[in-house]
Amino acid sequence: MNAYRSLRESDPQAFAALKGEMKREEEGLELIASENTVSPAVLDALGSVFTNKYSEGYPGNRYYGGQDFTDVIETLAIDRAKELFGAEHANVQPLSGAAANLAAYVSVLAPGDTVLGMDLSHGGHLTHGHPVTLPAKVYRFVRYKTEADGAIDYEKLEALALSEKPRLMLAGFSSYTRQIDYARFAAIAAKVGAVTMMDMAHIAGMIAGGALPNPVPHFDIVTATTHKTLRGPRGGLILCKEAFARAVDKAVFPGVQGGPHMHMVLAKAVAFGEALRPEFREYAAQILRNAKAMESEFVSLGYSIVFGTTENHMLLIDTVKSRGVSGRDAQEWLDAAGITLNKNVLPDDPRGPMDPSGVRIGVPAATTRGMKEAEMRQIVLWIDRALRSGGRKRELSAIRREVKALCKAFPIYR
Numbered sequence: 001m002n003a004y005r006s007l008r009e010s011d012p013q014a015f016a017a018l019k020g021e022m023k024r025e026e027e028g029l030e031l032i033a034s035e036n037t038v039s040p041a042v043l044d045a046l047g048s049v050f051t052n053k054y055s056e057g058y059p060g061n062r063y064y065g066g067q068d069f070t071d072v073i074e075t076l077a078i079d080r081a082k083e084l085f086g087a088e089h090a091n092v093q094p095l096s097g098a099a100a101n102l103a104a105y106v107s108v109l110a111p112g113d114t115v116l117g118m119d120l121s122h123g124g125h126l127t128h129g130h131p132v133t134l135p136a137k138v139y140r141f142v143r144y145k146t147e148a149d150g151a152i153d154y155e156k157l158e159a160l161a162l163s164e165k166p167r168l169m170l171a172g173f174s175s176y177t178r179q180i181d182y183a184r185f186a187a188i189a190a191k192v193g194a195v196t197m198m199d200m201a202h203i204a205g206m207i208a209g210g211a212l213p214n215p216v217p218h219f220d221i222v223t224a225t226t227h228k229t230l231r232g233p234r235g236g237l238i239l240c241k242e243a244f245a246r247a248v249d250k251a252v253f254p255g256v257q258g259g260p261h262m263h264m265v266l267a268k269a270v271a272f273g274e275a276l277r278p279e280f281r282e283y284a285a286q287i288l289r290n291a292k293a294m295e296s297e298f299v300s301l302g303y304s305i306v307f308g309t310t311e312n313h314m315l316l317i318d319t320v321k322s323r324g325v326s327g328r329d330a331q332e333w334l335d336a337a338g339i340t341l342n343k344n345v346l347p348d349d350p351r352g353p354m355d356p357s358g359v360r361i362g363v364p365a366a367t368t369r370g371m372k373e374a375e376m377r378q379i380v381l382w383i384d385r386a387l388r389s390g391g392r393k394r395e396l397s398a399i400r401r402e403v404k405a406l407c408k409a410f411p412i413y414r
């Protein structure tokens with residue numbers, strides 16, 4: 001691993017924090033469902049001189065000179081994204097998932113238009129119309145929910161669409177473990193003349209790797225992040241049908257962004273290249289096997305699995321119902337045990353978002369470092385021990401030592 005010599009010499013204070021983070025990542029278990037560990041090649045790209053370059057505009061059509069190589073890498077990223085997902089058009093400039101969603105809204109909506117999106121506590125994302133966000137102040141969001149068994153009731157969704165007449169119907173989630181029937185969703189939107197959008201931020205890598213169905217053929221616009229299961233740099237991506245290409249590109253720049261971050265675009269091209277390789281299909285399949293292994297271990301210990309089961313890379317656990325421990329305590333105790341995950345609101349959670357009823361657990365990062373079903377079962381046993389510890393330091397430190405030993409056997413950066 002690159003020793004960051006220049007940084008170490010020129011800024012020891014900043015370097016010390018970097019060193020701390022490197023150690024934290026190597027020695028701890030990362031179970032935050034939205035995180036992953038990028039390859040050394042992606043890190044190289046992110047640390048490259050492309051960070052120096054301004055390149056407002058698109059390949060072949062820029063506002064500044066000197067674009068010989070920015071055009072090459074952006075075209076490469078676009079072509080690879082299109083190939084990976086079978087998309088007609090790709091925009092690789094969004095700086096984040098939130099920026100991609102904002103641009104997607106701007107591309108098809110006028111202020112005041114109605115959007116149907118998934119309720120936050122039922123798995124939707126903040127950017128899908130939560131009242132604290134700017135889009136919620138500009139557009140009229142109406143939220144749909146999941147049923148007690150975890151599924152979406154499409155008849156209810158259709159009735160809601162018929163009564164609300166949305167301009168845009170939005171699918172996608174960040175804390176939901178089931179699959180969406182894309183064809184059925186699109187058919188409902190067609191009935192009411194709504195544009196369709198899927199936010200596949202969490203599952204983009206699973207889709208790229210063929211472990212989950214591809215929404216791209218069914219939706220007008222599909223947004224994603226590149227840093228979650230897709231295992232690339234932090235960033236956003238928009239895919240769309242040709243008919244929306246011009247509007248989407250204009251919405252990204254100059255609509256909501258300035259100059260693209262070309263070091264990030266290079267890193268996206270590299271990550272998409274990695275996702276096109278056969279090994280990535282194996283990775284996506286292993287993610288699914290690992291999540292199922294965790295689920296069955298939790299079930300055998302009597303845990304309550306939210307949404308009934310998992311069909312992707314994450315699990316939501318009702319820690320209050322299962323062990324009488326709040327989501328916040330669970331997160332804090334596990335942190336002390338070297339296991340990082342996040343507290344999460346559950347559907348119609350009676351508790352607030354700062355101390356909700358459960359936690360979200362994801363396996364993408366652990367799977368990247370080579371862990372398989374046996375390790376997943378061990379991790380669940382540690383989680384259970386931590387939740388039964390009452391927060392006692394000695395017990396949590398003991399777990400932490402065992403976690404560290406396992407992590408040592410699965411190094412991230414050799």
Ligand SMILES: *Cc1c(COP(=O)(O)O)cnc(C)c1O
Binds near residue numbers: 098174
């Ligand atoms: C993570 C996520 C986003 C936001 O991505 P950022 O890069 O953090 O802005 C948007 N939508 C969904 C569904 C997400 O899971």
